[in-house]
Amino acid sequence: MLVLGGSWFVGRVVVEDAVERGLEVTVFHRGLSGATHSDAQVLYGDRENLDDLRRLARQGPWDVVVDAAGSVPAVVSASAEILAHVADRLVYVSTISAYRDWPHAPVDEGSALWDGDPDLDPGTRAWDPDAYGPLKVGCEVACRRAFGDDRLLILRPHVVLGRYEYVGRLPWWLGRMRRGGRVLAPSPDRSIQPVDVRDLSRFLLYQVEAGARGVFNVAAPPGGETYGDMLRACAQVVADDAVEPAELVWVDEDWLVAQGVTQWTELPLWRNAAAPWGMSVDRAVATGLRTRPLAETVLDTWEWLAGGGQPVAHERFAEHGIAPEWEAALIRRFLAERSG
Ligand SMILES: NC(=O)c1ccc[n+]([C@@H]2O[C@H](COP(=O)([O-])OP(=O)(O)OC[C@H]3O[C@@H](n4cnc5c(N)ncnc54)[C@H](OP(=O)(O)O)[C@@H]3O)[C@@H](O)[C@H]2O)c1
Incomplete structure (x- = not known):
């Protein structure tokens, strides 16, 4: 090969x-x-x-x-x-x-x-x-x-996550949870379907060995896990190393859009479009695609980073993540509006 x-x-x-x-x-x-x-x-x-x-x-x-x-x-x-x-x-x-x-x-x-x-x-x-x-x-x-x-x-x-990721998605969320404190956290119930890089690789090699041709979408099946599952898993795996415990502040998506928070990058993987996570993978599943729970991807990525793994330098990394002061201000505003 x-x-x-x-x-x-x-x-x-x-x-x-x-x-x-x-x-x-x-x-x-x-x-x-x-x-x-x-x-x-x-x-x-x-x-x-x-x-x-x-x-x-x-x-x-x-x-x-x-x-x-x-x-x-x-x-x-x-x-x-x-x-x-x-x-x-x-x-x-x-x-x-x-x-x-x-x-x-x-x-x-x-x-x-x-x-x-x-x-x-x-x-x-x-x-x-x-x-x-x-x-x-x-x-x-x-x-x-x-x-x-x-x-x-x-x-x-679809979006690929796991060890060696350099785009700034899971590495950013893991770093954010490790810093802890109040964390701006949108859409706990929104279903998402990133694929673990190991599952993508296994499917690719399996198809190569089977002599497959044609086109296959590759993602976790839609409707399985949620954005909330991913964020909770991130908070959990870093808990022992956290500067202070992470407290997830779940915020309404439309409110975030109204504040001008940049989707997809400022809060990585959050997107308020009609169908960001609507990829059919029926064809791949019927021919052998198996995807692991997102919590395993989160854990593996954390183990890689905690073991000294470093994302390669890439221009896209810097565009991911929200500035701490802006995040704190948004949380204060949200909580004040809710209590008022
Ligand atoms: N990240 C995601 O979520 C995602 C989602 C869907 C699809 N994809 C697709 O997945 C594929 C793989 O993405 P990736 O991020 O793993 O890799 P990538 O950024 O597309 O490619 C990186 C590799 O290419 C080599 N390379 C770059 N320029 C080269 C050149 N001019 N000549 C020879 N080698 C060169 C790099 O090594 P050197 O720098 O040493 O040359 C490195 O090994 C991409 O095609 C991407 O479109 C990614």
Whole structure:
């Protein structure tokens, strides 16, 4: 197996898992960030450099390539075109953001996608949430053009959580609970469906071994766990290390929106749209997807951080989390309005 990326988060766990299963794994990345499993062969190179890609291709053939690091269509297209000659199959890790109607309506694999241009290079590599969905669709189209439907498996995960996460979601909430005191906590009953990175990896490898192709959404089944379950689990796992005990102050969602709190980032994973957590995963569940309780993901992430794990530096980390003074002011205002 060849893994593009593979030194952090999704790719890193896929590599660890694959090595443990006895697969022979090669990892291709620049060597600028993260780390790889010591039993994997590492080839250093830049996938934006055609000479590096040609050098990589000469190390083949492979049974399967897993592209866990592609978000620019022209770049994904170049690697897919070159590797299609030396690899039997391709797995492309896409995203829920590929769906045009997400987060405003429930989505399944047949839902409308954004238009995607397989040759597009936006020039910038800066994170842009509005461009992300169409770019990932362009990448999907590029993969299909190079490998064809018969040799292609596309996974569209919802939010992924767990060890090595660098976006700033669970790491931020765990840090916040560890600081303790009164914590602004919205939507205890809102159902959420993030997937543990280990469950995503296990499903991916299972599908590879089964020779699967086509498109699968990957998330915890909708309607299972809640935002409240996640926050309570975070408070619980850090309790012994907390500066002071966390006291969750449950606040009405509409009130938070009226105060101008930024959804998705200022309070990570909180979103007040019509269907942020409405991803159907029936197809994946019918073919073997199993997801663990969110409390296990929270615990595993905490164990990783408490054991010295560090998220790789990433521009998205800083945009997550609410400023302490602003949070405290909101809690005071909410409690005053409620008592008055
Ligand atoms: N995070 C989520 O919640 C979520 C949800 C749904 C889907 N996804 C998708 O999941 C996939 C995996 O995400 P991720 O966050 O684990 O990884 P990622 O940020 O997409 O990729 C990181 C990996 O790519 C390597 N890399 C970056 N630029 C490179 C280049 N020019 N040439 C060669 N290697 C390069 C990095 O190592 P070096 O820096 O050393 O090169 C690192 O190993 C992504 O495609 C993402 O769209 C993520």
